[in-house]
Amino acid sequence: MASTWVPDVSPDTPFSLANIPFGIVSSSADPAPHAAIAIGIHVLDLKALSSHATFHDVFPALKNHPGIFSKPTLNEFAALGRPVHREIRKTIQDLLSSETSRPEALKDNAELREKALLSQRNVKMHLPMNIGDYTDFYAGFHHAYSVGALFRGPQKALQPNYTHLPVGYHGRASSIVVSGTPIKRPVGQIIIDPTAEPKQPTTAPSRRLDIELELGCFISTPNEMGSSIKVTDAEDHIFGYVILNDWSARDIQTWEYIPLGPFNGKNFATTISPWVVLADALDPFRTKCLDNWTPLQPYLNENKKESIFDIELQVDLITPQGDATTISTTSSKYLMWSFPQMIAHHSLGGCPMRTGDILGTGTISGPTPNEKGSLLELSEGGKKDVMLYGMDVRRFLKDGDTVVMRGICGKPGEKVGFGDCVGRILAATPVQ
Amino acid sequence: MASTWVPDVSPDTPFSLANIPFGIVSSSADPAPHAAIAIGIHVLDLKALSSHATFHDVFPALKNHPGIFSKPTLNEFAALGRPVHREIRKTIQDLLSSETSRPEALKDNAELREKALLSQRNVKMHLPMNIGDYTDFYAGFHHAYSVGALFRGPQKALQPNYTHLPVGYHGRASSIVVSGTPIKRPVGQIIIDPTAEPKQPTTAPSRRLDIELELGCFISTPNEMGSSIKVTDAEDHIFGYVILNDWSARDIQTWEYIPLGPFNGKNFATTISPWVVLADALDPFRTKCLDNWTPLQPYLNENKKESIFDIELQVDLITPQGDATTISTTSSKYLMWSFPQMIAHHSLGGCPMRTGDILGTGTISGPTPNEKGSLLELSEGGKKDVMLYGMDVRRFLKDGDTVVMRGICGKPGEKVGFGDCVGRILAATPVQ
Numbered sequence: 061m062a063s064t065w066v067p068d069v070s071p072d073t074p075f076s077l078a079n080i081p082f083g084i085v086s087s088s089a090d091p092a093p094h095a096a097i098a099i100g101i102h103v104l105d106l107k108a109l110s111s112h113a114t115f116h117d118v119f120p121a122l123k124n125h126p127g128i129f130s131k132p133t134l135n136e137f138a139a140l141g142r143p144v145h146r147e148i149r150k151t152i153q154d155l156l157s158s159e160t161s162r163p164e165a166l167k168d169n170a171e172l173r174e175k176a177l178l179s180q181r182n183v184k185m186h187l188p189m190n191i192g193d194y195t196d197f198y199a200g201f202h203h204a205y206s207v208g209a210l211f212r213g214p215q216k217a218l219q220p221n222y223t224h225l226p227v228g229y230h231g232r233a234s235s236i237v238v239s240g241t242p243i244k245r246p247v248g249q250i251i252i253d254p255t256a257e258p259k260q261p262t263t264a265p266s267r268r269l270d271i272e273l274e275l276g277c278f279i280s281t282p283n284e285m286g287s288s289i290k291v292t293d294a295e296d297h298i299f300g301y302v303i304l305n306d307w308s309a310r311d312i313q314t315w316e317y318i319p320l321g322p323f324n325g326k327n328f329a330t331t332i333s334p335w336v337v338l339a340d341a342l343d344p345f346r347t348k349c350l351d352n353w354t355p356l357q358p359y360l361n362e363n364k365k366e367s368i369f370d371i372e373l374q375v376d377l378i379t380p381q382g383d384a385t386t387i388s389t390t391s392s393k394y395l396m397w398s399f400p401q402m403i404a405h406h407s408l409g410g411c412p413m414r415t416g417d418i419l420g421t422g423t424i425s426g427p428t429p430n431e432k433g434s435l436l437e438l439s440e441g442g443k444k445d446v447m448l449y450g451m452d453v454r455r456f457l458k459d460g461d462t463v464v465m466r467g468i469c470g471k472p473g474e475k476v477g478f479g480d481c482v483g484r485i486l487a488a489t490p491v492q
Numbered sequence: 493m494a495s496t497w498v499p500d501v502s503p504d505t506p507f508s509l510a511n512i513p514f515g516i517v518s519s520s521a522d523p524a525p526h527a528a529i530a531i532g533i534h535v536l537d538l539k540a541l542s543s544h545a546t547f548h549d550v551f552p553a554l555k556n557h558p559g560i561f562s563k564p565t566l567n568e569f570a571a572l573g574r575p576v577h578r579e580i581r582k583t584i585q586d587l588l589s590s591e592t593s594r595p596e597a598l599k600d601n602a603e604l605r606e607k608a609l610l611s612q613r614n615v616k617m618h619l620p621m622n623i624g625d626y627t628d629f630y631a632g633f634h635h636a637y638s639v640g641a642l643f644r645g646p647q648k649a650l651q652p653n654y655t656h657l658p659v660g661y662h663g664r665a666s667s668i669v670v671s672g673t674p675i676k677r678p679v680g681q682i683i684i685d686p687t688a689e690p691k692q693p694t695t696a697p698s699r700r701l702d703i704e705l706e707l708g709c710f711i712s713t714p715n716e717m718g719s720s721i722k723v724t725d726a727e728d729h730i731f732g733y734v735i736l737n738d739w740s741a742r743d744i745q746t747w748e749y750i751p752l753g754p755f756n757g758k759n760f761a762t763t764i765s766p767w768v769v770l771a772d773a774l775d776p777f778r779t780k781c782l783d784n785w786t787p788l789q790p791y792l793n794e795n796k797k798e799s800i801f802d803i804e805l806q807v808d809l810i811t812p813q814g815d816a817t818t819i820s821t822t823s824s825k826y827l828m829w830s831f832p833q834m835i836a837h838h839s840l841g842g843c844p845m846r847t848g849d850i851l852g853t854g855t856i857s858g859p860t861p862n863e864k865g866s867l868l869e870l871s872e873g874g875k876k877d878v879m880l881y882g883m884d885v886r887r888f889l890k891d892g893d894t895v896v897m898r899g900i901c902g903k904p905g906e907k908v909g910f911g912d913c914v915g916r917i918l919a920a921t922p923v924q
Binding site for chain 2: 192193198219220221224225227228229230231232233234235237244246247248249258259261262263266285286287288309312315316317318319320321322323324327328329357358359405406408409410411412413414417486489491492
């Protein structure tokens with residue numbers, strides 16, 4: 061990988077020249093949200109770049125899409141499809157490379173550099189996409205197994221359908237927020253004494269507020285209603301990836317979810333990392349899904365293709381006092397189902413996927429106790445303390461806690477990562 | 493109620509002067525979707541009406557919203573809130589009334605009448621709203637009871653949470669279509685032999701394709717994330733109502749829904765009637781929810797207010813040969829939970845409702861065998877034939893069947909109804 065002329069790009073940055081993730085930013089100079097990419101501790105403002113006279117010579121694929129980087133979301137860009145994303149990313153990599161073939165287009169143009177290359181500290185990040193529908197799956201095998209074992213014992217840990225299809229449910233699109241947005245603890249109906257019969261709910265702030273460490277995937281090109289997307293074509297419908305924290309109120313969920321699934325236990329908030337890592341950027345980190353011993357239905361069969369990614373994932377919990385503890389380190393390789401399989405299954409009956417739709421993997425956990433992607437697992441069902449720095453402990457989240465999720469892969473100088481997916485818990489609104 | 497000067501308004505029309513439902517139409521003369529209201533067999537094209545010089549004198553509340561009726565959805569109008577909807581509806585009722593106070597504004601203006609008063613035959617209906625999120629509840633008590641009894645027996649028919657909270661789940665917004673859109677039978681994983689162990693799925697067209705008769709409600713004004721909507725304020729957040737058919741593939745649903753709820757069994761299609769009946773138009777038909785013997789949590793307590801509606805509902809099944817049979821007649825009064833309760837519950841944890849979001853009641857069934865809102869109930873779990881005209885029978889839908897749902901209330905000449913909510917079943921795409 062070539063080096064970049066952009067200053068202060070550390071070998072450890074998740075935003076190396078090998079990445080070029082897309083996001084939506086605003087600044088005091090240009091407060092209308094618009095497109096940018098991240099490089100080191102800077103962003104390259106694509107709206108500013110596209111104001112330059114040579115822009116359409118440098119990016120001929122965008123000739124018929126004037127203002128595409130001035131829009132408040134990346135949807136229009138995502139809809140152009142993977143070959144265009146690939147070309148644009150390559151051109152940006154060239155522009156930022158020390159040996160760029162077009163030094164006049166940015167590197168040697170001090171005025172444009174001044175306008176377009178901004179410190180990340182000076183921009184605000186926004187939701188990158190206008191999200192039509194959000195679907196959350198349950199593809200993390202070790203999570204499904206360990207949560208199932210907690211509630212039903214190891215013999216019946218997995219439901220009979222689990223290895224036959226990627227189980228998923230529809231989530232709430234309106235409460236997806238960008239990293240950094242504070243998360244208010246939800247109020248809901250909870251059962252304080254689970255042994256009492258009949259069950260008596262109380263309306264109160266959740267006492268079992270949890271995280272779910274996930275990978276999210278944005279849809280680029282849609283399918284028509286009534287048609288399905290083949291598993292072998294599904295990668296062409298993927299724009300890129302984000303880290304996703306599907307905040308969960310376990311006590312609300314436990315009481316409400318029978319028989320129609322999670323609802324208020326999930327719909328109060330979902331946080332995503334701000335930068336969309338393009339499918340091509342993750343291509344070098346492909347690996348196979350976890351072995352599935354069940355013969356697959358033909359529409360799900362990828363012939364053991366390497367269709368998921370080995371991304372190092374990490375969860376830090378920062379107490380209100382500011383002490384940080386890494387409570388989990390795991391990998392996105394612990395999935396039994398790939399995004400192409402999820403997309404093929406989701407569209408099997410003709411359900412239309414639209415540009416900007418997001419799919420989540422479900423919680424990603426590894427096989428060992430320190431690799432769990434939720435406090436429910438780390439605390440063994442809320443029965444064991446998770447030790448934090450400074451002799452503090454948690455089973456679930458306290459008000460004032462901050463959770464930081466990160467994902468990264470690659471060698472120093474060529475790292476591909478997502479940046480932080482952060483949320484801090486605010487106290488619930490008092491129940492009247 | 494005054495009479496109207498509009499020709500051919502039959503006493504039995506669902507679109508009397510007492511209704512004035514809003515929709516989105518297009519015509520060969522103006523193919524860009526835009527707003528209209530229905531009156532008898534005509535529509536009043538509100539875009540054409542608003543082209544008239546006196547429009548903002550007649551509708552002063554819209555002075556700061558130029559072009560609001562030229563938009564392809566009603567979202568911007570819905571967001572203005574109920575007092576504005578009330579005023580606009582009253583003004584339209586006056587314009588269309590035989591004793592209108594402003595005859596010059598439409599009644600006596602032949603040129604404008606010619607442009608704005610169109611036959612329904614000459615317009616195409618479109619989805620009335622841009623729908624952000626779709627939530628489907630389970631508020632039909634007799635449906636929940638009879639389906640529960642089918643699967644678990646009468647003693648355990650209702651789950652313990654059923655009378656404590658309005659159970660609901662997130663549906664799929666992308667596959668909501670306007671009445672008249674053909675519905676392709678979905679392919680999915682189904683269990684052909686339910687007695688075999690272990691369970692062996694087959695990928696095949698659904699054999700148990702069903703309907704769900706529901707009332708839908710559109711949100712007008714939003715709440716901020718982290719805040720909730722009080723049950724006593726919730727009516728102010730409702731724009732209006734539609735009939736909703738939540739097509740369901742029972743065999744796909746049965747296999748997939750544990751533990752996260754319905755997914756592909758539902759997300760292939762949901763049909764809504766094209767006209768949004770404003771909250772004010774249904775006001776005279778209010779009634780109380782079915783008695784709930786469980787003391788309610790305070791946030792759900794409406795003090796027995798009349799917060800649901802007694803709308804006569806009817807489901808017709810038309811065979812491919814064209815024979816029509818009314819397979820169910822029931823009423824929207826058979827609900828245990830009202831829309832204000834659903835909204836208060838949905839937003840309790842801070843989930844944001846947005847303008848254009850839709851909530852469904854869940855299947856509405858009455859207590860007797862002919863009042864059921866799904867074939868699952870009418871056929872007693874697929875075990876009994878439903879008799880059709882011409883000695884034909886059904887347990888679930890056949891290819892080529894057409895389902896028509898209707899809802900109406902009020903006296904002849906003052907009827908308030910929704911128009912037809914129609915869908916015809918197309919054969920599935922063959923499985924490869």
